[in-house]
Amino acid sequence: MSCCMRDAVALEGRGIPTVILVNDVFKPIAEATRVLLGLPADYLEKNIVWLPHPTSNKSKDVLDSLIDERIDEIRAKLTGKTVAASNGHAPSRTATTKLDAPQTGGSDQALAAARAAIEGLVASLRADGAHLVLDAIDGGVLHGTLRVGDAVCEDGSCIMPAPQLARMVEALVRPVLADVETVEIRES
Amino acid sequence: MSFAVYDPRGVPSPSASPLAKRPPKLAGLRIGVLDNGKEQADVLLSRAAQLLKEDGVTAHFDAKPSFSRVAPSEVIERLSNYDIAITGLGG
Numbered sequence: 001m002s003c004c005m006r007d008a009v010a011l012e013g014r015g016i017p018t019v020i021l022v023n024d025v026f027k028p029i030a031e032a033t034r035v036l037l038g039l040p041a042d043y044l045e046k047n048i049v050w051l052p053h054p055t056s057n058k059s060k061d062v063l064d065s066l067i068d069e070r071i072d073e074i075r076a077k078l079t080g081k082t083v084a085a086s087n088g089h090a091p092s093r094t095a096t097t098k099l100d101a102p103q104t105g106g107s108d109q110a111l112a113a114a115r116a117a118i119e120g121l122v123a124s125l126r127a128d129g130a131h132l133v134l135d136a137i138d139g140g141v142l143h144g145t146l147r148v149g150d151a152v153c154e155d156g157s158c159i160m161p162a163p164q165l166a167r168m169v170e171a172l173v174r175p176v177l178a179d180v181e182t183v184e185i186r187e188s
Numbered sequence: 189m190s191f192a193v194y195d196p197r198g199v200p201s202p203s204a205s206p207l208a209k210r211p212p213k214l215a216g217l218r219i220g221v222l223d224n225g226k227e228q229a230d231v232l233l234s235r236a237a238q239l240l241k242e243d244g245v246t247a248h249f250d251a252k253p254s255f256s257r258v259a260p261s262e263v264i265e266r267l268s269n270y271d272i273a274i275t276g277l278g279g
Binding site: 017040 | 210214228233252257273276277
């Protein structure tokens with residue numbers, strides 16, 4: 001998902017308007033990537049067309065129908081027009097938990113808040129066969145563990161590398177946790 | 189007396205990435221279709237291209253070797269020759 005967005009941004013930078021089809025399970029990764037790449041707040045709404053996850057196990061007729069239902073949205077986003085999301089509802093916010101103000105205080109509470117902030121990202125990773133667990137906050141460092149289980153790709157290369165994932169977690173956690181200065185994720 | 193306190197750490201703020209200007213209409217445009225290689229991404233993208241053809245859009249298909257990596261520079265260069273683009277994945 002992150003790579004698709006980076007490809008789209010590369011094309012946009014060359015003057016090529018680009019729309020991305022994305023399975024909705026990847027919304028948290030899309031939002032984290034948006035923040036990391038410095039994209040506008042409305043980038044996801046204007047450039048991404050969401051599809052219900054999963055799509056890999058659907059028949060061609062079902063997949064064709066999914067696109068048929070969204071073609072007006074695709075057209076609109078290629079030409080910069082405003083259109084409601086194809087599910088009939090306004091584009092939903094990402095599943096990132098936001099607190100009213102950055103939290104400080106007890107490490108258990110802070111760790112719980114961090115876990116809540118990345119809940120959607122964890123679900124996205126799980127869809128690719130990886131498991132991310134935040135273990136502790138120690139001296140301003142948020143520690144986590146990434147375990148690759150049955151990855152959807154044979155060699156596990158589809159799973160985002162831990163350093164890149166740490167940056168994504170940082171982008172999601174730092175706005176809600178004042179005590180977190182950096183994120184370290186180890187692969188197990 | 190009150191005063192504002194600013195957090196010196198801030199948050200990551202990479203330089204903003206520019207977005208391309210959108211065309212007013214689709215008729216006559218060429219669209220680059222970038223398949224990321226995930227299962228059935230080609231089916232979804234092909235259907236979109238088929239429907240856009242009815243709008244007068246000509247599709248040019250391309251692909252990248254791995255969905256877990258950004259597209260090679262030569263693929264981006266090829267797609268840059270078109271007017272608009274669509275890419276995607278599945279899962």
